[in-house]
Amino acid sequence: MQSTKHLLSDLICGEQSYQYYDLQKLGDERLAQLPKSLKILLENQLRHFDGKTINADIIVAFSRWLDNASGGDDLNFSPARVLMQDFTGVPAIVDLAAMRDAVAKCGGDVSAINPQIPVHLVIDHSVTVDQYGSPQAFGENVAKEMERNEERYRFLKWGQSAFRNFNVVPPGTGICHQVNLEYLAQVVWVSEDGTMAYPDTVLGTDSHTPMVNGLGVLGWGVGGIEAEAALLGQPYSMMLPDVVGFELSGKLSEGVTATDLVLSVVEILRREGVVGKFVEFFGDGLAELSVADRATIANMAPEYGATCGYFPVDEATLAYLKLTGRTEQTIALTEQYCKAQGLWRNPGDYPVFSHSVTLNLDTVEPSLAGPSRPQDRVAVSDLGNAMRDYLADSERDLNETADIEDMKLKLHHGDVVIAAITSCTNTSNPDVMIAAGLVARKARERGLRVKPWVKTSLAPGSKVVSKYLADSGLQDDLNSLGFDLVGYGCTTCIGNSGPLREPIAKAIDSKNMVVSALLSGNRNFDGRIHPQVKASWLASPPLVVAYALAGTTLRNLQDEAIATDSKGVEVFLKDLWPSTAEIHEIRKIVSGAMYRDAYQDVYLGTEEWQAIEVEKSDTYPWQVDSSYIRCPSFFDKPQLAGEEFPVLRSARILGVFGDFITTDHISPAGKIATDSPAGHYLQSIGIAPSDFNSYGSRRGNHEVMSRGTFANTRLNNKLVDREGGYTLAPDGETVLPIFKAAVKYLEIEKPLVIIAGKQYGTGSSRDWAAKGTLLLGVKAVIAESFERIHRSNLVGMGVMPVEFDKEIPREMLDLQGDEQVDIIPCEEQLSPKQTVRIVLSRSDGSRHEVLGRLRIDTQEELGYFRHGGILQYVLSQLNN
Incomplete structure (x- = not known):
């Protein structure tokens, strides 16, 4: 097949006429049995068919998929x-x-x-x-x-x-x-x-x-x-x-x-x-x-x-x-x-x-998830027990308290210090947002108040939410409990939860209290929501309101009272929870006009946005003193594409990590600590700690981001007995921040590797987790398995992802930090998914060898890797 033009059909819709690539014209009736998501991919192949990068073989691949009900063929996808x-x-x-x-x-x-x-x-x-x-x-x-x-x-x-x-x-x-x-x-x-x-x-x-x-x-x-x-x-x-x-x-x-x-x-x-x-x-x-x-x-x-x-x-x-x-x-x-x-x-x-x-x-039953992973679901009735188990694992005494200065209150383990209605996951759903408003309304009617140690916030994902909450009067009810509008954005879900009130923060630090956050978001990884909050729980918006009223995660809200009302009567969750009929009655006010009005001037912005003036130019006028936007160094040294496997020899180990290391662990988005390499750098160029902003906001500055790589305060590197972004220096004894150790390795021109467990790179599609890894001098990441996006990002930056063929042997984990690693191919020609030998040499002269698999999965990715990354590949194509 040289062309797919013969597969075009006409479609008349109203007064408009369109053409489309008609899957039925392929003449294979079995293709009707494809999952609908694969039909979309198949149409994409027909429309972008060129006989070269996409040829008739890919059409056959979809039929073959039906034979085996599994994939594996290379595919080039072009989004709209x-x-x-x-x-x-x-x-x-x-x-x-x-x-x-x-x-x-x-x-x-x-x-x-x-x-x-x-x-x-x-x-x-x-x-x-x-x-x-x-x-x-x-x-x-x-x-x-x-x-x-x-x-x-x-x-x-x-x-x-x-x-x-x-x-x-x-x-x-x-x-x-x-x-x-x-x-x-x-x-x-x-x-x-x-x-x-x-x-x-x-x-x-x-x-x-x-x-x-x-x-x-x-x-x-x-x-x-x-x-x-x-x-x-x-x-x-x-x-x-x-x-x-x-x-x-x-x-x-x-x-x-x-x-x-x-x-x-x-x-x-x-x-x-x-x-x-x-x-x-x-x-x-x-x-x-x-x-x-x-x-x-x-x-x-x-x-x-x-x-x-x-x-x-x-x-x-x-x-x-x-x-x-x-x-x-x-x-x-x-x-x-x-x-x-x-x-x-x-x-x-x-x-x-x-x-x-x-x-x-x-x-399905009412649930939460936590205290640090979205997949760890806990029924509402079991949350108290789950929190107690977490405290026991953390070796905390349930009876321990900390004084909250000037408030004549005590902070307990398990207390809720953040309750945030946040994230598009839930604020896009009128039913749960209205339910949160109704819980607030019923609580207000009973004279309930949010506990004074709880930081409350409401951050919808669009202005439409504010419109129907205001028109229904539910925003007034939410305001009465402290859930006032704080902004339209991700806020707490991305870690922009802001500071806790000073007395609360001091109380937490005074006794290293294990406190909780409740958020209607999608992520609750270690150290993500707030550096002082160790337990974070995902929940629906109405449950966020309920736990703000209860003030603790140690209570079973299915059976125990949330609080006592103004008349001294116990109030239970069932007393506040709205019926489906109540929710649907209010939902009737949500209309198309609300959405049209909200998006009518979507690109206009506020007066402050409109007041920002820029000089038009084809190339950007970089400011050498900028602390936010710096020209990156990725394109300084073009790499010649090679066909042979880039054998890695005598690499040192920068970090050994366990399972489910997230991109938050690798490249945090939240607070920049004053006493950190990134904090020191910002202060050295005249930025006060109060103006640090966040790692996420400074992703246009590679100087900050390279220093922030592996800087998460909850990171655990098995090479050192210290929590946070630390590792061993080249001498194998001195403990340094990972960035400082990496600089010393770069000075002696020693390549580096990372060794990790299962699902390395879980979480956000954070390209700086790969960019920062590259800038630290890491040439390969060896893991039991990779999360999809981060594996692709590593390849896209020219960092080699390698998977152990089997679970990491115990001998590979018993590392002292002075070992050297070789990655040697079983065949010299560089090819997708090829088998490699991973050789570990110890200071006592012993060697340990296991097999691994190169996780460069497609020929297209191989082209990117050969050029040192996907952007270098694009530049080379433009220059040819």
């Missing part, structure tokens, strides 16, 4: 668009600006470095909960955000003027995934000239991009460097995935929320093992879930480990498009195209899956 948030978007645009500089130095056309497809960057990660519990909190937090981040925002405004197809949604608008769901996503995309219809697909620089899967849009999170390549016109290299079917039946019981459901899904699928796989939901139970419910489940795909969690298009999709104010043409085209293309979900659909799991919605 790219979505970014500012923490990952700023460094991505910094890279593009640096690439323009590199092209200019070679005398090339800098306009070649420009997005080839639409890119939307939503500024949502920078607002911090400095102020809370007052009507002034929102304004004061926004003002502080603009003050801290003006330089970053000026840079993004420059990018908006310098690059075509690059759109910035200003701060104070919402969270990127909620904005994507409510406004940007189209389900069926239309070409720029209006003639071609095809599925809306998206790659995002945030791991929670799959949230839009709830609307029937296929998309997933990638690293910033992969997104940069995609927007520059390079296909995303992947393997045709296994697809796990998740069958839903039954109906959620009264009082059970979508949050409770997703925590059950996360628990099931983590146990099932779906890393690197697609999950596609099917079954009659889908008819009982709204798109908002589905989006909650899809949002947490990274938490259950899947590439995406896809929900096919059906009547619920059309209802959501109507609810959110999409045009009649958009709604009609979605229905007609999806039915014609076989993407529409019909009752009884049961595609071929690699394998399937089932869940009866009737069995």
Whole structure:
């Protein structure tokens, strides 16, 4: 087959005529049995068919997939668009600006470095909960955000003027995934000239991009460097995935929320093992879930480990498009195209899956997850026992207390010090937000108050939430308990929880108290939410309010009273919990007009945003004294592509880590400690600790980020007996911060390796976790297994990911820190997934050898690695 033009069909929708690549014209009736997510990938291959990078072999691969119900073939995927948030978007645009500089130095056309497809960057990660519990909190937090981040925002405004197809949604608008769901996503995309219809697909620089899967849009999170390549016109290299079917039946019981459901899904699928796989939901139970419910489940795909969690298009999709104010043409085209293309979900659909799991919605119960992993679900009735067990494991005395100065109160282990209604996971769902408001209303009527040691906050993912909460009067009820609006952004979920009140912070530190945070987010990894909070629990918004009232996680709220009301009567959770009928009655006020009004001027921004002035130029005028935006060093030394395996010899070990090391551990996003390499650097250039901002906000400065790599205060390096980002110096004895040790290794030109356990790189699609690793001089990461995005990021930066063939032998873990590591191929030619020998040489002369597997998975990735990274590869293509 030389072309796919013969597969085009016509589609008439209203007065518009479109063409589309018709899967039925392939003539293989079995393809109708493909999971709908794979049909979208197949259409993508037909539309981008060129006979070279995509040829007839890939079409055969989809038929072969049906034979084995499993993937493995190389695939080049080209998304319709790219979505970014500012923490990952700023460094991505910094890279593009640096690439323009590199092209200019070679005398090339800098306009070649420009997005080839639409890119939307939503500024949502920078607002911090400095102020809370007052009507002034929102304004004061926004003002502080603009003050801290003006330089970053000026840079993004420059990018908006310098690059075509690059759109910035200003701060104070919402969270990127909620904005994507409510406004940007189209389900069926239309070409720029209006003639071609095809599925809306998206790659995002945030791991929670799959949230839009709830609307029937296929998309997933990638690293910033992969997104940069995609927007520059390079296909995303992947393997045709296994697809796990998740069958839903039954109906959620009264009082059970979508949050409770997703925590059950996360628990099931983590146990099932779906890393690197697609999950596609099917079954009659889908008819009982709204798109908002589905989006909650899809949002947490990274938490259950899947590439995406896809929900096919059906009547619920059309209802959501109507609810959110999409045009009649958009709604009609979605229905007609999806039915014609076989993407529409019909009752009884049961595609071929690699394998399937089932869940009866009737069995789901009110739940939380924690204290540090989203997959560790705990029933509300068991939280008290789970917290007691955690305290016992931490060797804490339950009766120990700490005095809270000037408040005549005592702080107990297990007390809730942060209660945050936050994150697009839940604030995109009107049902749970209204439920939170109703819990607040009933509590207010009974005269209840939030405990004085609890820091409360409300940070919706869009202004629509504020509109329906205000119109229903529920915002007044939330305000009465301290859940005033603090900003439109990720806040606590990303670690921007802000400082605790000084008396509370001092009480925690005085006795090293183990206190809790409750948040309606998707992540609760060690050290993420707040450096002084050791136990973090994910929960639905109404449960966040309930635990703020209780003030402790040591109580069983299913059976024990939350508090005593103004009349001395005990109040239980059942007294405050709203019925489904109550929720639905208020939900009637949510309308398409609310969404249209909220997004009418989505790119306009506040007066402060509009006042930021930038000078238009094709290349960025770098400021040598900038502490936020610096030209990175990645393109200083072009690497010649080689065919032979880059044998690594006599490498030293920078760190030995256990299982589930997250990208938060590798590259934290939150607070920069004063007494840390990054803190010392900022002070050396005149930045006061009060102006440090966060690691996430300084991702445009490689000097900060390299110093912040492996700087998490909860990191445990097995080479040293000290918590935090420490390791051994080259002498094998001195304990130093990891950055300082890495500098000493660089000075003596010693290559470095990391050794880790299972699922290394779990969590956010944080490209700086790979960039920082590279800048520290690490040439290879050897792990039992990798999380999908971080493995790709390592390859994209030219760092070699290697997996042990089996579990790490005990001898490989019994390390002293002075060992040397060789990585030697079993065949000299560099090839995907080849077997390698990992040789460990000890100071006593003994050697230990095991086999490993190179986790460069595709030929396309091999090309990136040979050039030293994906961006260097793109530059080489432009220069040829």
